[in-house]
Amino acid sequence: MPKKSIAKTNKDDQVIDSMLRPSSWQDYIGQEHIKKGLRVILAAAKKRNESSDHLLFYGQAGLGKTTLANLIAKEMNANLKIASGPTLEKVGDIVATLSNLENGDILFIDEAHRLNRVIEEALYPAMESRKIHIIIGKGPASRTICLDLPPFTLIAATTRPNLLSSPLRSRFGAAFRLDYYEVKDIEIIIKRSAEILGIGIDLGAVSIIANASRFTPRIANRLLKRSRDFAEVNNINMIDSETAYKTLNLLEIDKIGLEIADRQLLEAIIKKFNGGPVGASNLAAAIGEDKEIIEEVFEPYLIRIGMIQRTSSGRVATEKAYKHLRNVKHEV
Ligand code: ADE
Numbered sequence: 001m002p003k004k005s006i007a008k009t010n011k012d013d014q015v016i017d018s019m020l021r022p023s024s025w026q027d028y029i030g031q032e033h034i035k036k037g038l039r040v041i042l043a044a045a046k047k048r049n050e051s052s053d054h055l056l057f058y059g060q061a062g063l064g065k066t067t068l069a070n071l072i073a074k075e076m077n078a079n080l081k082i083a084s085g086p087t088l089e090k091v092g093d094i095v096a097t098l099s100n101l102e103n104g105d106i107l108f109i110d111e112a113h114r115l116n117r118v119i120e121e122a123l124y125p126a127m128e129s130r131k132i133h134i135i136i137g138k139g140p141a142s143r144t145i146c147l148d149l150p151p152f153t154l155i156a157a158t159t160r161p162n163l164l165s166s167p168l169r170s171r172f173g174a175a176f177r178l179d180y181y182e183v184k185d186i187e188i189i190i191k192r193s194a195e196i197l198g199i200g201i202d203l204g205a206v207s208i209i210a211n212a213s214r215f216t217p218r219i220a221n222r223l224l225k226r227s228r229d230f231a232e233v234n235n236i237n238m239i240d241s242e243t244a245y246k247t248l249n250l251l252e253i254d255k256i257g258l259e260i261a262d263r264q265l266l267e268a269i270i271k272k273f274n275g276g277p278v279g280a281s282n283l284a285a286a287i288g289e290d291k292e293i294i295e296e297v298f299e300p301y302l303i304r305i306g307m308i309q310r311t312s313s314g315r316v317a318t319e320k321a322y323k324h325l326r327n328v329k330h331e332v
Helices: 012-020 032-048 065-075 091-099 117-129 183-197 205-211 217-233 241-250 260-272 280-287 291-304 319-331
Strands: 055-058 080-084 106-110 131-136 143-148 153-158 174-177 308-311 312-319
Touching: 012 183, 012 308, 032 055, 032 065, 032 174, 055 143, 065 080, 065 106, 065 153, 080 131, 091 131, 091 183, 117 131, 117 153, 153 319, 183 205, 183 217, 183 308, 205 217, 205 319, 260 280, 260 312, 260 319, 280 312, 291 308
Parallel strands: 055 153, 055 174, 080 106, 106 153
Antiparallel strands: 131 143, 308 312
């Protein structure tokens, strides 16, 4: 057995993920336009000794929205309080969350597109004038009391910014879109993560994992962790190209990061719908997937790599998709 590094002793995946999360701006690779914008906003707020304006981050899952919130909290020397759209159900939930805020706190709300209207409406005055309105009692005897909140910053993250109501969207001082990463940046992230995990990796394996990562740090780190598992159980002390390929094979992920479900989706468009165009609902029914998952997870990457196109009448498979599926069959 290879020697165990400290990082490997009984740490579950979540703990490892938090170890891999960048803890400084220097370690946060890519997204240069966002870092540049934030630098100005945060420096100005610090200079004025104020909380920063409310911020909205949007983009695909796993691109580093939560990590940015953590870095901002660190930069502002502030507490980060974390909530998420689906867990804030009733007015009481948001009132409790807001009334627990202390001067300068940062409230991070993940999956903000899943906030219900009641919660969104409670947030408007909180964001705009640091007030919450609480209705006490019911019917004619009810009355509204108004609570003042301390200065705070709301950071919201979402994969679906179009689902936020426009009054909510307009209350953010800045909105930043996280893009997919460049392969060279993903390679830097993989090398850094391997170092933290205490596992050797050669350049061939770094490149294989990066190309299968869907340009997404979270996926790159996940593939690295699985390659490390594979190496460990096979008594291999370094992740090389063969280990990386075998790991992808086990996970049924191809060289460009497509999983079975992605390939089923492409095959459905080609075989069941004659190459398209086909609407998302029909496609969802054909492959037994959730329409939202198709729109949020599969499609953005398939569009990005030019396998499908979205037209006004539906999704169309491109020549590249036909070619890829033929090649994958040959590989298998
Ligand atoms: N993990 C998530 N986002 C990252 C980034 N931008 N750089 C390094 N590691 C990350």
